[in-house]
Amino acid sequence: MAELLGITPQALFGQLLVGLINGSFYAILSLGLAIIFGLLNIINFTHGAQYMMGAFIAWIGFYKLGEWVGNPDLVVNYWWSLLLAPLAVGAFGILIEKTLLKRLYHLDHLYGLLLTFGIALICEGLFRTWFGISGLRYDVPAQLTGGQNLGFMFMPNYRAWVVVASLAVCFVTWFVIERTKLGSYLRAGTENPRLLQAFGINVPLMITLTYGYGVALAAFAGVLAAPIFQVNPLMGSNLIIVVFAVVVIGGMGSIAGAIVTGVGLGLIEGVVKSGVIATVIDKATSGSPIVAQAIYPVKLLFQPEASAVIIFVVMVIVLLVRPAGLFGREK
Amino acid sequence: MKKVIKQVAAIGAAGALLAAGVAFSQAKVSDGIVKIGVLTDLSGLYSDLAGPGSVLAAQMAIDDFRAETKGGAPFKIEIVSADHLNKGDIAANRAREWFERDNVDMIADLVTTSTALAVMPIAQKLGKITIVSGAASTLITNEQCTENNVHWTYDTYALANGTGRAVVKQGGDSWYFLTADYAFGHSLEKDTGAVVQASGGKVLGAVRHPFPGTDFSSFLLKAQASGAKVIGLANAGTDTTNSIRQASEFGITPKQQLAGLLMFVSDVHSLGPKVAGGMYLTETFYWDLNEQTRAWSKRFFDKQKRMPTMVHAGVYSGVLHYLRSVAATGTDDAKAVMGRMRATPVNDFFAPGARIREDGRLIKDAYLFQVKTPAESKGPWDLYHLRQTIPADQAWQPLADSRCALVTKKK
Structure with a gap:
């Protein structure tokens, strides 16, 4: 087996685990996007910037806030940041929704996209001016430092926490929207807002809060990411394109689709990064050079350096077969 | 004798240029x-x-x-x-x-x-x-x-030359590269690999990552599995800083050593001595x-x-x-x-x-630096030990290897 794969099963398992970690990031980010698109019909391009702001608020709370307010002992630790950063960024989102976005609901998607893209550029520009581009260090909280030796790999405790935390939040969100009364109002609001309003539900308020929640999810992911990646003004724009692909593959607006696709694509990416498939293709075609040559372009797609491309290849295939995405409904 | 003639010719040429300069000053x-x-x-x-x-x-x-x-x-x-x-x-x-x-x-x-x-x-x-x-x-x-x-x-030659040679000399004689998948990364990998081999080290392999990347843990695990003593980072900017952070997170360092092949003091400052401490790198200037x-x-x-x-x-x-x-x-x-x-x-x-x-x-001159550990660093920018001054005549690609038309034309 190991001979055929060119990599030990243990090493492959390690790669899959890393894929799962990344997949849970994709899941929580695409979940926020999917909720916002599903209920507001807005393609929220500010999502990456809001993720970045979540990370920055955690950093500021830990390293700067005390200094700014003249009380050096004041430190907002990681755990408080997990709660406070989403609230702060969510409030910022609500402000945007109230003042700008709500004027665009009756227009084409493109207007919302342009507005949110513009806001993202402004936010990133401001943070770049204030904090520079090199990135800032945020330490892993003391309770989660170190890791477990799983035999086949060293699993940092913090990464395990990231998987648990994001999948838990994803599950709760899915449960609330799909299985509770509040969720049924939200879903009804997307189907027919006027009718729902006629039943006495405050639909505009509901929409505002939903946007705030979607944005808060992005900020939550940002705080989770802060100890792993450098806190950097461009950290969101590096990730957002992939996350959009995840939402499209899952089906625009589908809650479960976003979660399942996020985790699934993380795993696919992990397999490609490990180079297993490319090795298997090599071994299988080693007998006949003509077949090897014919299949070469396919093999290229499965080499580690193509791991950024593979998601978009999946997207193309899914859109060809199911234009509404894996879990989307055709209207 | 030949050398003297060359020098005289050079001085003569310089004089002529100076004269031309004076003429132009009109x-x-x-x-x-x-x-x-x-x-x-x-x-x-x-x-x-x-x-x-x-x-x-x-x-x-x-x-x-x-x-x-x-x-x-x-x-x-x-x-x-x-x-x-x-x-x-x-x-x-x-x-x-x-x-x-x-x-x-x-x-x-x-x-x-x-x-x-x-x-x-x-x-x-x-x-x-x-x-x-x-x-x-x-x-x-x-x-x-x-x-x-x-x-x-x-340039990439000077950096590869300084860091590659020094690390092999310190005992880091087997290398695996983590390379950004574009022209710059490839050339850095190639230059450094040549220096490592010339200094008596071995290159065990390389993995290329998309540029820009965010999560490097998969690639780092491959580098870890290679068993190389040194992981050479043929990338730059946030790709490098994220690779270094994640290597420390996954317990790859300090068992295996990292060599940053293009790092600036701004990158090291952003990582801090806790994560970057002990690394070797080459620069041509440091404030201190x-x-x-x-x-x-x-x-x-x-x-x-x-x-x-x-x-x-x-x-x-x-x-x-x-x-x-x-x-x-x-x-x-x-x-x-x-x-x-x-x-x-x-x-x-x-x-x-x-x-x-x-x-x-x-x-x-170029300089080989080692990043200070948290105990040694006395301030946010107190980051490097000077380990070696690489004299000007050894730091750069020799003129004999030049592929520049201005040089080869004359030969």
Whole structure:
């Protein structure tokens, strides 16, 4: 087996685990996007910037806030940041929704996209001016430092926490929207807002809060990411394109689709990064050079350096077969 | 004997150029203004290591030049700056506009190789000067070299040479590369691999990651499985800092050692000694080298609130040398000024006594540094131990290996 794969099963398992970690990031980010698109019909391009702001608020709370307010002992630790950063960024989102976005609901998607893209550029520009581009260090909280030796790999405790935390939040969100009364109002609001309003539900308020929640999810992911990646003004724009692909593959607006696709694509990416498939293709075609040559372009797609491309290849295939995405409904 | 003749010839040539300069001084500086353009990355990935700091460094050079001449220079000096967004086509358009419409005489910095390679031939064609500080590739002084260009601060050869050799010497004799999948990463991997093998080490393999990347743990696990003693990071900027952080997170360091092949003090500052401590890297400047570097860096820090990188110091040094050459020749004619720049040694804190070689390479000392551990570091910018000064004649690609037409033509 190991001979055929060119990599030990243990090493492959390690790669899959890393894929799962990344997949849970994709899941929580695409979940926020999917909720916002599903209920507001807005393609929220500010999502990456809001993720970045979540990370920055955690950093500021830990390293700067005390200094700014003249009380050096004041430190907002990681755990408080997990709660406070989403609230702060969510409030910022609500402000945007109230003042700008709500004027665009009756227009084409493109207007919302342009507005949110513009806001993202402004936010990133401001943070770049204030904090520079090199990135800032945020330490892993003391309770989660170190890791477990799983035999086949060293699993940092913090990464395990990231998987648990994001999948838990994803599950709760899915449960609330799909299985509770509040969720049924939200879903009804997307189907027919006027009718729902006629039943006495405050639909505009509901929409505002939903946007705030979607944005808060992005900020939550940002705080989770802060100890792993450098806190950097461009950290969101590096990730957002992939996350959009995840939402499209899952089906625009589908809650479960976003979660399942996020985790699934993380795993696919992990397999490609490990180079297993490319090795298997090599071994299988080693007998006949003509077949090897014919299949070469396919093999290229499965080499580690193509791991950024593979998601978009999946997207193309899914859109060809199911234009509404894996879990989307055709209207 | 042959060498002496060569030297005499060189002096003669320099004299002739000086004479030409004097002759030109009749013509004086066109429109009475020497205009310097700082074309750099003001908003992206490299805006901390170059960017606004490079504009400030150029301005400081102008201020110091004015102080030196006590306002006696018979021309005005102006500075313009623009963001090239790390894109070659934008850099080329801006350079053309500056040279043709705005009478810019010299363009400095040009961080990112693609922008430098786009602007250099335009300057050559229009009779203007480029002083490249931020870009890394050795193409600039080889296949793509031009008469009117100087590559001032560093290149991939010098970095690979310094770090690669030192790490092998310390016992790190088996390497695995983590490489950014584009021209720069490949060339850094190739240069370093050659140095490692020449020093008696082995290269076990390489994994290439998409550029830019965010999560490197998969690639790092592959590097770990290779069992190599040293993981060479043939990438730059946030790719490098994230790789280093994640290597420490997954317990890969300190069992295996990392070698950053293109790192600036701004990257190390952003990582902090806790994560980066113990790493080796090569630079051509560090603020805390001596009295002069400290004095200049303090002035820089007071304005920019960050310590200067080698790119900033290089921009200062290049602009100052250029202005002195303009003053000495009394003209802004590119040929005369470049002749003067090549004929006279540089005189400042960055490159004392350094000379410009035929291929446009500034030949100065490079330094091998080791990043301090948290216990050793006494402040946020107290980051490096100087481990070795690599003398100018050993730091750079030998002229014998040059692929620059200006050199090979003569052979």
